[in-house]
Amino acid sequence: MACSSTRFLILVAAASLLASFARADLQYDFYNTSCPGVETVVRDALNATFAADSTIRSGLLRFHFHDCFVRGCDASIMLQSHNGTAEKDANPNLTLRGYEVIEAIKAKVEAVCPLVVSCADIMAMAARDAVYFSEGPDYQVETGRRDGNVSMMAEALSDLPPANGNVSVLTKFFAVKNLTIKDLVVLSAAHTIGVSHCPSFSHRVYNYTGVGDEDPSMEAEYGQSLNASCGGLDNVATVVPLDAVTTEKFDLGYYQSVHAGKGLLQSDDALRHDSLTGAYVGVMSNASSPDTFFADFVVSMINMGRIGALTGTDGEIRKTCGIYVD
Numbered sequence: 001m002a003c004s005s006t007r008f009l010i011l012v013a014a015a016s017l018l019a020s021f022a023r024a025d026l027q028y029d030f031y032n033t034s035c036p037g038v039e040t041v042v043r044d045a046l047n048a049t050f051a052a053d054s055t056i057r058s059g060l061l062r063f064h065f066h067d068c069f070v071r072g073c074d075a076s077i078m079l080q081s082h083n084g085t086a087e088k089d090a091n092p093n094l095t096l097r098g099y100e101v102i103e104a105i106k107a108k109v110e111a112v113c114p115l116v117v118s119c120a121d122i123m124a125m126a127a128r129d130a131v132y133f134s135e136g137p138d139y140q141v142e143t144g145r146r147d148g149n150v151s152m153m154a155e156a157l158s159d160l161p162p163a164n165g166n167v168s169v170l171t172k173f174f175a176v177k178n179l180t181i182k183d184l185v186v187l188s189a190a191h192t193i194g195v196s197h198c199p200s201f202s203h204r205v206y207n208y209t210g211v212g213d214e215d216p217s218m219e220a221e222y223g224q225s226l227n228a229s230c231g232g233l234d235n236v237a238t239v240v241p242l243d244a245v246t247t248e249k250f251d252l253g254y255y256q257s258v259h260a261g262k263g264l265l266q267s268d269d270a271l272r273h274d275s276l277t278g279a280y281v282g283v284m285s286n287a288s289s290p291d292t293f294f295a296d297f298v299v300s301m302i303n304m305g306r307i308g309a310l311t312g313t314d315g316e317i318r319k320t321c322g323i324y325v326d
Contacts, residue, residue, distance in 0.1 A: 025311035030121075030143035035113035039141075042125045045105045050133050054248060057130040058194025059097030064127035065190065065304070066093055067120070069177060070159045072308015074148030075119035078102065078321040081151065086325060090156035092163075095197055099322060102126060106321050119321035120145035124305050131301075134193050136250030137294035142305060146315030151325055163200050164266040167274035177307045179300070185277040186300040189284075189293065191268060192246070192254035195239035198230035201265050206233050217269060219261035226264075240264060252290050259285035 031038045050057055067077040070087050077087050078099065087093060102123055109117045121143045132138045161173040167184070174184045204215040205226045214223050222244065229240055244262040245253030254268075258281050263269035271277040284293050 026142035060130040063098040076148040076151040079151035086151040087156040134250035139298040146310040183300040191242035198235040255284035
């Protein structure tokens with residue numbers, strides 16, 4: 001354990017160094033002069049949205065993640081294709097939610113500050129507020145991103161971390177985005193809120209090794225409950241909470257679930273089987289307070305928000321987020 005702890009501290013230090021290089025021209029309070037009060041406009045709009053549909057909070061958090069991992073945090077996930085070849089058309093993105101929410105907020109922002117605030121920055125703010133309104137940490141978001149105008153389905157298929165990946169595989173997907181193994185284990189806990197459709201995990205319940213068996217690492221009663229809920233491999237209509245402990249509260253329930261063998265996705269369960277990520281899962285599952293996790297999550301979200309950021313004169317600020325690219 002001592003050796004694992006030392007390696008973990010080295011990786012944390014490396015994360016800080018990488019983040020300092022990745023910051024580019026992003027800054028806090030970027031819109032103080034050009035669009036003062038924009039974050040209040042966004043938060044007020046989201047407060048009303050969440051009051052009508054609390055489930056969209058997890059959708060907006062996932063939305064930001066899926067955008068950042070493909071071409072960077074540039075709102076390219078919002079772009080549309082007549083030919084069905086944009087990021088949003090890729091299979092991992094077919095269940096994304098939040099397009100209409102971001103578009104509605106963009107319209108409100110445009111009404112007070114035309115062509116000033118990017119869709120990418122609105123998405124980053126929305127992800128932060130989704131966490132905050134789920135009883136998670138509140139934090140400042142670096143802004144100054146501009147919007148990309150390229151969106152390719154093939155890149156979404158190649159760049160998004162797989163739901164069935166082990167830690168070795170997932171670490172590689174994170175590393176190419178200048179994110180560390182600590183970012184991996186921390187950001188995975190975004191699954192403390194939200195749900196997943198059965199096909200994303202049903203192979204673990206019905207056909208783990210191809211002979212109609214269940215993943216033996218899954219807690220038995222949990223596996224039985226998933227079997228009853230999904231009723232088969234291809235039940236797209238049914239969703240199951242990603243966090244078996246607390247489904248809509250941003251807390252330590254995710255780590256408690258994973259530690260107990262109730263990690264829903266294979267990528268969730270994998271975290272407890274690796275010496276480094278497993279150590280973090282173990283500590284957080286037994287923590288008396290979420291404060292350390294909250295602090296770590298804020299750092300990792302800021303790191304993720306810097307991926308491929310377009311700043312200065314790169315990219316564009318567009319009036320509508322979901323324009324067609326072909």
